[in-house]
Amino acid sequence: MATPGxxxxxxxxxxxxxxxxxxxxxLQTVGYTGLTMEGVAGCAxxxxxxxxxxxxxxDDLVVDAIxxxxxxxxxxxxxxxxxxxxxxxxxxxxxxxNSPTGCALxxxxxxxxxxxxxxxxxxxxxxxxxxxxxxxxxxxxxxRGQVRPEAATQLVAEVGLAMVVQRFLVxxxxxxxxxxxxxxxxxxxxxxxx
Amino acid sequence: MATPGxxxxxxxxxxxxxxxxxxxxxLQTVGYTGLTMEGVAGCAxxxxxxxxxxxxxxDDLVVDAIxxxxxxxxxxxxxxxxxxxxxxxxxxxxxxxNSPTGCALxxxxxxxxxxxxxxxxxxxxxxxxxxxxxxxxxxxxxxRGQVRPEAATQLVAEVGLAMVVQRFLVxxxxxxxxxxxxxxxxxxxxxxxx
DNA sequence: CGCTTTAGGAACGCAAGCGTTCACTATTTG
DNA sequence: CAAATAGTGAACGCTTGCGTTCCTAAAGCG
Numbered sequence: 001m002a003t004p005g006x007x008x009x010x011x012x013x014x015x016x017x018x019x020x021x022x023x024x025x026x027l028q029t030v031g032y033t034g035l036t037m038e039g040v041a042g043c044a045x046x047x048x049x050x051x052x053x054x055x056x057x058x059d060d061l062v063v064d065a066i067x068x069x070x071x072x073x074x075x076x077x078x079x080x081x082x083x084x085x086x087x088x089x090x091x092x093x094x095x096x097x098n099s100p101t102g103c104a105l106x107x108x109x110x111x112x113x114x115x116x117x118x119x120x121x122x123x124x125x126x127x128x129x130x131x132x133x134x135x136x137x138x139x140x141x142x143x144r145g146q147v148r149p150e151a152a153t154q155l156v157a158e159v160g161l162a163m164v165v166q167r168f169l170v171x172x173x174x175x176x177x178x179x180x181x182x183x184x185x186x187x188x189x190x191x192x193x194x
Numbered sequence: 195m196a197t198p199g200x201x202x203x204x205x206x207x208x209x210x211x212x213x214x215x216x217x218x219x220x221l222q223t224v225g226y227t228g229l230t231m232e233g234v235a236g237c238a239x240x241x242x243x244x245x246x247x248x249x250x251x252x253d254d255l256v257v258d259a260i261x262x263x264x265x266x267x268x269x270x271x272x273x274x275x276x277x278x279x280x281x282x283x284x285x286x287x288x289x290x291x292n293s294p295t296g297c298a299l300x301x302x303x304x305x306x307x308x309x310x311x312x313x314x315x316x317x318x319x320x321x322x323x324x325x326x327x328x329x330x331x332x333x334x335x336x337x338r339g340q341v342r343p344e345a346a347t348q349l350v351a352e353v354g355l356a357m358v359v360q361r362f363l364v365x366x367x368x369x370x371x372x373x374x375x376x377x378x379x380x381x382x383x384x385x386x387x388x
Numbered sequence: 389c390g391c392t393t394t395a396g397g398a399a400c401g402c403a404a405g406c407g408t409t410c411a412c413t414a415t416t417t418g
Numbered sequence: 419c420a421a422a423t424a425g426t427g428a429a430c431g432c433t434t435g436c437g438t439t440c441c442t443a444a445a446g447c448g
Contacts, residue, residue, distance in 0.1 A: 008444085008445085009394095009395055009396070009443085009444050009445070010395075010445095011393090011394060011395060011444090011445065011446085012394090015394095015395075033227060033305070036434085036435055036436085037435075037436070037437085038434090038435070038436085039435095041396095041397095045396085046395070046396065046397090047395070047396050047397050047398080048397090048436090048437080048438090049394095049395080049396080049397085049438085049439085049440095050394080050395060050396075052436095052437065052438080053394085053395095057436085057437085058435095058436090109303070109363065111227075119364075119366075122364070123364055127364060151384075153380055155357070155376055155377060155380045155381055156380065156381060158357065158360070159353060159356075159357065159381055162353075162356045162357050162359075162360040163349070163352065163353065163356050165356075165360060166352070166355075166356040166359060166360065169303070170313075170316070170317055170321060172313075182349055183349060186347055186349045186350065187349055187350060187353055187385065190345075190384075190385055191381065191384055191385060202414085202415085203413085203414050203415070203424095203425060203426075204425080205414090205415070205416085205423085205424060205425060206424090209424095209425075230404080230405060230406085231405075231406070231407080232404090232405070232406090233405095235426095235427095239426090240425065240426070240427090241425070241426045241427050241428085242406090242407080242408090242427090243408085243409085243410095243424095243425080243426075243427085244424085244425060244426080246406095246407065246408080247424085247425095250407095251406085251407085252405095252406090
């Protein structure tokens, strides 16, 4: 059997991936509040039983789905030039918020007002590592003497990310590359000049 | 009658204020998702009928309540000194997010993921006016020659606010005054130096 | 091929919240 | 004081989503 065109019955990991996909599609179309177990099951073309066999409830499913989709942090860029390094970091951030994962993250932030599980995930897996990368690049540049040493602080490392995130939250995706470049050249770089 | 101690039956504006109060209390305790018409009515010690006589539904009630509580923008500070002016603007922002209104705003952001009414309110009534104030102060300072003229841009005006908002969203209230001063002195002021 | 596991899909009872309505009563107004 | 207005509080039917259960059939395994 199993005609290539006719979808066969999935199980195990294949089904799990289909469910995660469905969660993302639901988050994008109806948001977190509108996401229901029935909706996810229907969207993934499966039954609720398959969901409840794997997760205790909606929150756990969503956290797992997002956690599953978050990109692992690649190595630090090193072009030997601060501006290029920081631009790449900012662009990675923009690419992430512009992707379906970013949309899901916005929904997650929505839920973070009362639910600490979501807030912790947001902080530990999304913001903190990126802030750390930024700071690392800044410190390397300070060691090289490319930036003024006092500029390599936590706060300065946060600036670029904060503005991309803010833009994303207020105007919604996509955050255009123009904006990213402007943030870098009008805000971040001037902060670093010796 | 109307013994001062015994609460009498309210009507009109008095009742409306009590309802708005109840909305805020509910947003703080159970969040937007947990807020129900029954809950608000109970908390305000009134009936659902009084609510539905005034608002078509939950969303409208919440939008009205928050819109009602937002501080009208006071005049621009003018101490003749950029740093003092900007510090006051940033402190006003911090004071707002630290107040119950700020808590309500976070809940509102929660709902803004799909609902454009909330997003518009957030943008037009909260962020845009404050950004405008910032830019105005920057331009006045640029006219006086206190800052480099190229620094009086939209993006630079956004920086301080973006960082306070980010801090508020990620770590939750309160945003301490230390942080506000650090943002000003480590990020905003260095951007402005001639 | 037969056995075990598990997906697919539907039905169920349950609880919560919505929005409405009604009778009752307090307050205001004239 | 009487009439009009409007708050209180309860009941109502309705819808939606939750979490469970059941049965059938497909997939994987020996």
